[in-house]
Each structure stands twice: as C-alpha cells, then as structure tokens.
Amino acid sequence: MEVEFLGGAREVGRSAVLVDDALLLDYGLLTADPPQYPVRDPEPDAVVVSHGHLDHVGAVPALLKGDRRPAIHWTPPTADLARTLARDTLKLHGNSPLCPFSAEHVARLGEVEHRHGYGEPFVVSAGGTDYEVTLFNAGHIPGSAHVLIDDSVGRSPTGDRTQSDNGDTRLLYTGDFHTDDQRLVAGTTARPDADAVICEATYADVTHEDRRAVEDRWAERVKTTIWEGGTVVAPAFAIGRTQELMLVAEANGLTPYVDGMGVEVTRLVRQYPEFLRDPEALRRAKGAARFVTGRDGQRERIARDNELIVTTSGMLAGGPVHSYLPEIRGSPTNAVTLTGYQVEGTPGRELQDHGRLAINGTVRPVSARVDSYDFSAHADRGGLESFLSDYEDARVLVNHGDRCEAFAGDLRADGYAASAPAIGDRVEL
Ligand SMILES: [Zn+2]
Numbered sequence: 001m002e003v004e005f006l007g008g009a010r011e012v013g014r015s016a017v018l019v020d021d022a023l024l025l026d027y028g029l030l031t032a033d034p035p036q037y038p039v040r041d042p043e044p045d046a047v048v049v050s051h052g053h054l055d056h057v058g059a060v061p062a063l064l065k066g067d068r069r070p071a072i073h074w075t076p077p078t079a080d081l082a083r084t085l086a087r088d089t090l091k092l093h094g095n096s097p098l099c100p101f102s103a104e105h106v107a108r109l110g111e112v113e114h115r116h117g118y119g120e121p122f123v124v125s126a127g128g129t130d131y132e133v134t135l136f137n138a139g140h141i142p143g144s145a146h147v148l149i150d151d152s153v154g155r156s157p158t159g160d161r162t163q164s165d166n167g168d169t170r171l172l173y174t175g176d177f178h179t180d181d182q183r184l185v186a187g188t189t190a191r192p193d194a195d196a197v198i199c200e201a202t203y204a205d206v207t208h209e210d211r212r213a214v215e216d217r218w219a220e221r222v223k224t225t226i227w228e229g230g231t232v233v234a235p236a237f238a239i240g241r242t243q244e245l246m247l248v249a250e251a252n253g254l255t256p257y258v259d260g261m262g263v264e265v266t267r268l269v270r271q272y273p274e275f276l277r278d279p280e281a282l283r284r285a286k287g288a289a290r291f292v293t294g295r296d297g298q299r300e301r302i303a304r305d306n307e308l309i310v311t312t313s314g315m316l317a318g319g320p321v322h323s324y325l326p327e328i329r330g331s332p333t334n335a336v337t338l339t340g341y342q343v344e345g346t347p348g349r350e351l352q353d354h355g356r357l358a359i360n361g362t363v364r365p366v367s368a369r370v371d372s373y374d375f376s377a378h379a380d381r382g383g384l385e386s387f388l389s390d391y392e393d394a395r396v397l398v399n400h401g402d403r404c405e406a407f408a409g410d411l412r413a414d415g416y417a418a419s420a421p422a423i424g425d426r427v428e429l
Helices: 060-064 074-092 103-112 209-227 242-252 261-270 279-288 296-301 319-328 347-354 381-391 404-412
Strands: 002-007 016-019 023-025 046-048 071-074 113-114 122-126 129-135 143-152 170-173 196-200 232-235 257-259 309-313 337-338 354-360 362-365 369-372 395-399 417-419 426-427
Touching: 023 279, 046 122, 060 074, 060 103, 071 074, 071 122, 074 103, 074 113, 074 209, 074 261, 103 113, 113 354, 196 381, 209 232, 209 261, 209 337, 232 319, 242 261, 242 279, 257 261, 261 279, 309 319, 319 354, 337 347, 347 354, 347 369, 369 395, 395 404, 404 417
Parallel strands: 023 046, 046 071, 071 113, 170 196, 196 395, 232 309, 232 337, 257 309, 337 369, 395 417
Antiparallel strands: 002 016, 002 426, 016 023, 122 129, 129 143, 143 170, 354 362
C-alpha cells in the first residue's frame, strides 16, 4: 500500500490522503479567502470521510466535477454536516470563480454516497483493489470516525491474512480524535489492529486542564457576569462546540441564547441519537436554550439584556458574533469567553492577544473582560501517547498539526517507527 499526502501534512486544514492513487481519505478546505484545497486535483475511485468538519470534508463536492462520480463513504451525521458546510461555503464564496464547487456538485452527493455505522465493515473497490473499510468512534464530534483500511481482503475469501505482494496492510487513519469523554460524545476506545497509523497531532504540545475544572470556571464566569449586570458572549464553532456549551450550560442551570449555524447543527445531530453520548441531555439542553432568529434588532436587544449568548463564529471571523460584540465591548461589566483555539491572524486571536476588536476593517478597543477556556475536542499529549501505546509495532505517520516533525521525533526517541511526511510525499507501507 502506498499513501500520498495531498494536504493536512505538517499543517492543519485541507486534510487529504490518497491511498494507492485510487482511494481518498478526506478532502478538506483550508479556511482563507479564497479557500485553499489539497494539492494535485486527484481523481479517486472512492472517498472515505472521517468527519464533518470543514478541514476534512469541505472540498468533497469538488470531486464530483464533470463526469467524475467517486463513491463517497461516511457516517450519517457526516453526510448531513457535509451538506450544511457546503451550503455555507456557497453562501460565502458561491459568486467567486475560485469557489471550488457549485450547488450542482453538492446535489450530486446523493447519487454517490453510502452511509455506514461504527464497527460495520464494508468493501470499497478502487483502482482494481478491494479494500475492507471499518469506521470506529473517534470521540471528536458526532459521527467522527477512525478509518481502518485493510487491502488484503480481496485476496483471501476465507478472511485469513495473506502475504501476497498485492496487499497485506492494515492502515488506521485516525482523523481527529479525543480519548476523553466530552458531554456531547464519548471518547474513543476502539484500538483495531493495524500495521500503520496516520495520527493527528493538533495538540501534541498541550496538556489539557481537567475538563470539569474548565466547565466550572466557565460557568462561574458566566454566572458572576450576569449577576453583576453584564452580558456574556461565548463565540463557538457551530459543529460540536456549540452543542457542548449548551450541555455545559444546562448542567449548570444556565439558559443561553444560541445563534448562528450552531442552531441548525443542533437540530441535525439530534436526528442521530446513536452518535451522541447522552441524547436525553441534549434534548434538555435544547429545551433550556433559546434560539435566535435575528429579526427586528433582536440581537442588539439581547446583548443589552444580561444574557449568555453562544454564537458563531468561534474565531470571530464572521457570523452573528459581529452583531453582539460591538454592543458589549465598551463595558468592563460584560465578558467574552473564547472557547477554542484561536488561529494566528483571526479576529479572535487579535482579541485574545491584544484586547482589540478588529472586524470589518475597523479596530476598536475592548473594555469587556476576555477569558479563554480549553474546551478542546482533540486528544492532548497524554491522550495521543496513550492511544499510540497500542501501536508500538506499527509505522506511525504524524499529520494534522503545527509541529508534526517535533512530535514524530519524540516518538522515535520512544522507540516508534515514526515520521511526519510533507505535502506531496509518497510513503510505501
Ligand atoms: Zn475536526
């Protein structure tokens, strides 16, 4: 088996790994204007998608251009999230000639998709080889999957492993994963046998603060601010983070307003209770929340009204958060609680580092209190190490991180056969 890294190697964004020139794992977009795709415009026979985040699924409709019709395999939540994200991309960039796809390509998803649950092996034919593929819960967001690809399946009808030249490799592609439970999804526990592992490394340098302590600190800040007469704006990614904050809010007796794409995503994931850790808790959280329509100055009113507002976008790059922040920025009684990693160059990072609100070309001072909370959906250093401890004899290829090479070096020092391929690298397994 040979793998080629088309994106998401030594970087975060536009994930794409091509197996044997025919089977594609993920096809993501890097958020920028215009958005960036993986390299080399591949023409796979089949695609398996790990989860419904933009950097893993965002460019998939572009694979359906012309008469190309690769089969697409994913979980049901990923299938729906892919469409939600595609519609959003069209809304933002649809008029640009650089937009990677059109509404027509999105509509074609229905012609080629196959939906699979966790732990249900299926056969994918690509480039003349039959691969047995199995998805396992990755504990990142609803529907997120580790992808196990076994290329020996087509050559051994009894199911015994063969040593033919053609294939005897089991590759585990982790996608994004978390080893700890979140309120929305349970952490990953599956450790299928594999000869090679492509492992994400987003938080390879980080040790997360205990999750319950983060929740308590956040809830305390929200309660104190509201009690003192202020409003709290909690910018949050639509997929995963918004629902997680709703669950934390409900568990702490808080009744947030929820705004932005997270509203639609909440409805969407509730249709798949088997992919949630506690569907009943999410039902209660939805009951406690108030969804914002944004009509008739509603946002400005809410902002003045001593409330908790959970809204997109998580890094302040757009979305309804732009309506709330100008209203609350001037008073130290108000608070902004950043709930995720803020990428360099985003308005969220500017606020975090310099206490300035830089949106729509204007920079304004912020007197409101700004705090950061690590509600990560990724394994930290300890989580990555504990996951990989089940793969001591496997080849480990590190991807999806800012310091992949350093992490691979540390793994080598610990005795692993580890490396961090660059974009464009081909690796024989
Ligand atoms: Zn992700």
